[in-house]
Amino acid sequence: MQALTYYRDLAANTMPGSNDIMEVKDAFMNGTAPMAIYSTYILPAVIKEGDPKNVGFVVPTEKNSAVYGMLTSLTITGRAKDRRDGSSRKICHLYGAGRQHCRLGDDVARCCAAGE
Secondary structure (H helix, E strand, O other): HHHHHHHHHHHHHOOOOOOOHHHHHHHHHOOOOOOOOOHHHHHHHHHOOOOOHHHOOOOOOOOOOOOOOOOOOOOOOOOOEEEEEOOHHHHHHHHOOOOOOOOOOOOOHHHHHHOO
């Protein structure tokens, strides 16, 4: 529950729009985003266009074990042609079996507690 609340709050403070390599690099380089947490894909552009001595890194100490994870959402548009036969819903159910489901705008705490 704490993780979902944290990511909801983080998303509310994230720059609007796309977050692909060039947008993140541009926001970081022009000062719109004073910090960027991104993969190493951003480094060549930052080094080429900026001053590498102004870039810092946080390197894991590997004192604790960790696993990779990611948040994924499956959505169905209101105009999907296969809505009538339920194919999209079947796929979402297959991937989300046994998990809590929330809709955009739902209160995370209420949604997960209610098992929606």
